[in-house]
Amino acid sequence: MENLQKLTLLTRLIRSEWMINFGLRTRILIIVLFLLASIVALRWVDKARWWPGKDELVDWACSSPRPTPSLKGFISDAPLVTKPSQQCPDFFKWIHEDLRPWKETGITREMVEKGRPSVHFRVVIIAGLVYVETFARCYQTRDVFTQWGILQLLSRFPGQIPDLELLFNCEDLPMTVRPSNSSAPRPAALFQYCGSDSTAVIVFPDWSFWGWAEVNIRPWGRLAMEMKAANQRKRWRDREPYAFWKGNPSVDPRRQDLLKCNVTDREDWSARLYVQDWAAESKARFKGSDLVAQCTHQYKIYIDGRTWSVSRKYILACNSPVLVVEPHYYDFFSRGLSPLRHFWPVRADDKCPAIKYAVEWGRCHQTEVQEIGKKGSSFMFEEVSMDRVYDYMLHSLTEYARLLKFKPVVPAAAVELTRERIMSQSDELGRKFMQESEVKSSAVAQPCSQPPPMKPEEMNLLLAERVYATRLVESWEKQSF
Structure with missing residues (x-):
């Protein structure tokens, strides 16, 4: 006007x-x-346009004809919803969604045993004791550290875990197809590390939260504290102004395609990409794979591996905005992340220009892009702390047990899971990680309060907001190039 x-x-x-x-x-x-x-x-x-100082040079460069839309007042600046201190994070609501295929029918023994051919072990908890029946060994020591995590859960919340019986698949790919409608046969009730929109999986925290000995990644509780301290030592403005990724590209064609975005003599997409050779790292005693030392760039890139990747939590923890290449799989916490609030969405079909635009946008909106990085890191340090991980496990198992239509029994081939037995299955580094992640005493505070299930309109609004934010970024890119 x-x-x-x-x-x-x-x-x-x-x-x-x-x-x-x-x-x-x-x-x-x-x-x-x-x-x-x-x-x-x-x-x-203004004066800064005509006599730009060092801090104003970025604004001067951003005065080009290209549109540089702002997030001010949009998503990253939206006020946080205040919650009671003991209320669980919102992503705990997805526990109800994971169990929705069996909400009306309950879970019968037939539904559990239906998944028997594809699982690795059975867990039975009766009167506070854990029993395990092994069908097949998992890759590396995934099963050992997952079971160690369940044992720690019982130590943290003694007497609070209900009797139950479950089957666990520790492969990458989710195995069961989501029923197309309420009248379709119910799927097998299986626990796994990740799920997708087309599968019916009860998602559970992965083994690496208690350590990944084969690649020398420490338990999340201790590692998170080290990464948080490192973030304070290396300011965002002092980091390399590129998007960083380091990983194994051989596990999926999408990662191989990502490498095309690396810098060359003819093109610079503002990405710095490195191949992680775990065999070579093992010989070098993992000197080049220290996760704390990889928070050196202003932007980080996350891309799925064969399915989800455990690297997501370490990448988000760097206090740098994360460029997330459109994921197809989710773990237990990633459904709580929102585009333009916790991360920047990147199209899978045209990665290189999308990455370049994200970095250029960040140069023109440094305050806002740093806010995205801070919110992503705060999410990992606060809402996915080990306290919350154990709370999630407790609520997931409790809600699952409520649906059981049969009485759990200890199979003849099962063995009781004890501290001594599980440590005997690990090497020296594995035992070190177990000692480091061991729950020494029960929780002083009670677990957080599980939020109620999402109403249909709440779910629709949440999904619509995420689609809108992603499409908004795509529209900015098209206007820019």
């Missing part, structure tokens, strides 16, 4: 008798002076 008023005033001035009395050159000079005064008044030009 202010601009329109100034334009009207200028038009009246040009047509006035007072202006007509002047010569042509004089009239032009008056109009130019009026326009300059209007520009200054509207703050279109």
Whole structure:
């Protein structure tokens, strides 16, 4: 409205008798002076534009014709919803969604045993004791550290875990197909590390929260504290102004395609990508794979592996905005992440220009892009702390047990899971990680309160907001290039 008023005033001035009395050159000079005064008044030009200092050079570069839309007042600046201190994070609501296929029917023994051919072990908890029946060994020591995590859960919440019986598949790919409608046969009730929109899986925290000995990754509780401290030592502005990724590209074609975005003599997509050779790292005693030392770039990239990747939590923890290449799989906490609030969405079908645009946008909106990085890291340090991990496990198992239509029994081939037995299955580094992640005493505080299930309208709104944010970024990219 202010601009329109100034334009009207200028038009009246040009047509006035007072202006007509002047010569042509004089009239032009008056109009130019009026326009300059209007520009200054509207703050279109300021001192920093004409004499840019070091901190203003980015603003000067961002004054190009390319649109650089802002997030101010959009998602990253939205106020956090205040919650009672003991209420669980919102992503705990997905526990109810994971169990929805069996909500009406309950879970029968037949539904559990239906998944028997594809699982690795059975867990039975009766009267606070854990029993395990092994069908097949998992890759590396996934099963050992997952079972160690369950044992720690019982130590943290003694007497609070209900009797139950479950089957666990520790492969990457989710195995069971989500039923197309309520009248379709119920799927096998299986626990796994990740799920997808087309599968029916009860998602459970993966083994790496208690350590990944084969690649020398420490338990999340201790590692998170080290990464948080490292973030304070390396300011975001002092980091390399590129998007960083380091990983194993051989596990999936999408990762191999990502490597095409690396810098070359002819093109710079603002990405710095490195191949992680775990065999070579093992020989070098993992000197080049320290996760704490990898928070050196202003932007990080996350991309799925064969399915989800355990690297997601370490990448988000760097206090740098994470460029997430459109994921197809989710773990237990990632459904709590929102685009343009916790991460920046990147199209899977045109990664390189999307990555370049994200970095360029960040250079022009440093305050906002840093806020995205901070929110992503805060999410990991606060909402996915080990306290919350154990709370999630407790609520997931409790809700699952409520649906059981049969009485759990200890199979003849099962063995009781004890501290000594499970440590005997590990090497020296594995035992070190177990000691480091061991729950020494039961929780002083009670677990957080499980939120109620999402209503259909709440779910629809949540999904619509995420789609809208992603499409918004895509529209910015198309306008820019």
